[in-house]
Amino acid sequence: MCGIVGILGTKPVAIDIVDALRRLEYRGYDSAGIATVENGLLDRRRAEGKLRNLETRLMSEPLKGHVGIGHTRWATHGRPTEVNAHPHMTDKVSVVHNGIIENYRDLKEDLTAKGHIFQTETDTEVVVHLITDEMRQGRKPVEATQRALGMLRGAFALAIIFAGEDNLMIGARQGSPLAIGHGQGEMYLGSDAIALAPFTDTITYLEEGDWCVMTRTSVQIFDRDNRAVERPSIKSVASSLLVDKGNYRHFMLKEIHEQPEVISHTLGNYIDMAAGCVKFPSMGIDLAGVTRVTISACGTAYYAGVVAKYWIEKYARVPVEIDIASEFRYREVPLAPGGLSVFVSQSGETADTLEALRYCKRNGQIIAAVVNVRTSTIAREANAVLPTLAGPEIGVASTKAFTSQLSVLACLAIAIGRARGTIDAAKEQELVKALTELPRHVATMLHDESFYEGLAHEISKARDVLYLGRGVNYPIAMEGALKLKEISYIHAEGYAAGELKHGPIALIDENVPVIVVAPEDDLFDKTVSNMQEVAARGGQIVLISDAPKEKAGCRLLAHIKMPKAHPFTNPLLYAVPVQLLAYHTAVFMGTDVDQPRNLAKSVTVE
Ligand code: G6P
Numbered sequence: 001m002c003g004i005v006g007i008l009g010t011k012p013v014a015i016d017i018v019d020a021l022r023r024l025e026y027r028g029y030d031s032a033g034i035a036t037v038e039n040g041l042l043d044r045r046r047a048e049g050k051l052r053n054l055e056t057r058l059m060s061e062p063l064k065g066h067v068g069i070g071h072t073r074w075a076t077h078g079r080p081t082e083v084n085a086h087p088h089m090t091d092k093v094s095v096v097h098n099g100i101i102e103n104y105r106d107l108k109e110d111l112t113a114k115g116h117i118f119q120t121e122t123d124t125e126v127v128v129h130l131i132t133d134e135m136r137q138g139r140k141p142v143e144a145t146q147r148a149l150g151m152l153r154g155a156f157a158l159a160i161i162f163a164g165e166d167n168l169m170i171g172a173r174q175g176s177p178l179a180i181g182h183g184q185g186e187m188y189l190g191s192d193a194i195a196l197a198p199f200t201d202t203i204t205y206l207e208e209g210d211w212c213v214m215t216r217t218s219v220q221i222f223d224r225d226n227r228a229v230e231r232p233s234i235k236s237v238a239s240s241l242l243v244d245k246g247n248y249r250h251f252m253l254k255e256i257h258e259q260p261e262v263i264s265h266t267l268g269n270y271i272d273m274a275a276g277c278v279k280f281p282s283m284g285i286d287l288a289g290v291t292r293v294t295i296s297a298c299g300t301a302y303y304a305g306v307v308a309k310y311w312i313e314k315y316a317r318v319p320v321e322i323d324i325a326s327e328f329r330y331r332e333v334p335l336a337p338g339g340l341s342v343f344v345s346q347s348g349e350t351a352d353t354l355e356a357l358r359y360c361k362r363n364g365q366i367i368a369a370v371v372n373v374r375t376s377t378i379a380r381e382a383n384a385v386l387p388t389l390a391g392p393e394i395g396v397a398s399t400k401a402f403t404s405q406l407s408v409l410a411c412l413a414i415a416i417g418r419a420r421g422t423i424d425a426a427k428e429q430e431l432v433k434a435l436t437e438l439p440r441h442v443a444t445m446l447h448d449e450s451f452y453e454g455l456a457h458e459i460s461k462a463r464d465v466l467y468l469g470r471g472v473n474y475p476i477a478m479e480g481a482l483k484l485k486e487i488s489y490i491h492a493e494g495y496a497a498g499e500l501k502h503g504p505i506a507l508i509d510e511n512v513p514v515i516v517v518a519p520e521d522d523l524f525d526k527t528v529s530n531m532q533e534v535a536a537r538g539g540q541i542v543l544i545s546d547a548p549k550e551k552a553g554c555r556l557l558a559h560i561k562m563p564k565a566h567p568f569t570n571p572l573l574y575a576v577p578v579q580l581l582a583y584h585t586a587v588f589m590g591t592d593v594d595q596p597r598n599l600a601k602s603v604t605v606e
Pocket of ligand 1: 298299300301302344345346347348349350353396397398599600601602603
């Protein structure tokens, strides 16, 4: 997945395109590029790596066109080189693309046979040649593009400009998001509204299969059958969401520190603090009648879903099926009509999660979406939206979005339990009280991080790190391992503590730190036994627990002392030290914390 931008402007647009791309770098940062039309000719600048490389290039070799497109890339087809960087172009047309053209091999073969010469390893280049081919046969840009679009299979958001056309841009959307921004005598395209926020807050989202023909003063939208259609314009709130790092060294650290506030804000939407009960939106879902729940998501959002499985099964006594979305969507899961399906996604655009949602919808499920971006495709396709109020999350490694997702899911578990009568009003009050105390506990974890800096030094020496957890804290062990590997590049695995002896124990020696997530709950003693097994083999144990370190019964490399909280909310609370440990290890190792290599924040390809 990549970020794309297009501007039909009244002055040179390259600087504004760079500005918009900066806000899309979360979608990928393998390379960046811009093309404009200048004196009727297409010209482009591209650079490998981060956007700043392109900026440097533009300083010495500026682009002056008033119509232009830009791209920030997360490589799928072809290495992240300058040759493979977008925009791709011929003498007639230039294209930026987010998504994957699945039939590009067949198309490339046909076009090569017709004499087209390909220069890149990308799938996108076929789009350029298809349109060029149509234009060579005498067709005008709009008709040529319409015919080319009809030949493409797969997922795409496209922005297209043409030589000799200083007042024309075409956009198309199938499977990847694309927004039109309406300016004063200017027009914009962008992968999201945040990219366009400095220029306009009037946004039209293209729907699946739509394409549009734009000038500086007009937009015509067509559906997949090429019928002219109207799509609503909305006032975007994205401009109020523009963010900077403040006094923090990284966005990730800032977002970790925002957690007390965003958890509190999110909880405020779902619980009545004074009455001590959940106030769940009716959602058109009969929670009392829920007999089965399916959950699907990717990455960190998936681990939030696994925690929810423990909560919903324990408190609402409903069986929960959960799988990562890329597996779920192809498993042909049998679903009885009327079940509740919950999709968890920060971006609301993750391709696999979206397809899993569509599978469930086709199979008669009621769809609830726990999303951070309310205007996202997943939000729009759900029957009920349960927003997380985390604000924009910029760091690629998810932190505050995760704890906000857990906050919503905790309330959902209580709401289903109450509706089904598996928890009474007193239990509801107890659980709600535990949630309301949570922001305060999280805040205490953030007062002094010097301890983590020292520990990070030790962890950074390791080649492998194991994370162990049990019960509802097992997903936190998996999330801790994911955080560490994402940003420090140290290999890490999260395991159910009881599973240790069935394999991972073979890895343990004095060079392998083992991070044990073990609040002093009814499973604590079992986890302590697993810790002894590690200690007996020389493993270096870091215990994260509210229990005194003496209770470990073995030598510890470190003890992260946690505040005592209700067991219900421990997954939320214990997410914080694993985030901090990963963050400080990565900082110590000098990696790019906010934009770790090979990753992207929003994954709109399969
Ligand atoms: C990417 C991100 C992760 C995120 C996952 C799911 O892998 O790097 O941080 O958890 O996608 O994204 P979503 O937007 O659906 O939560």
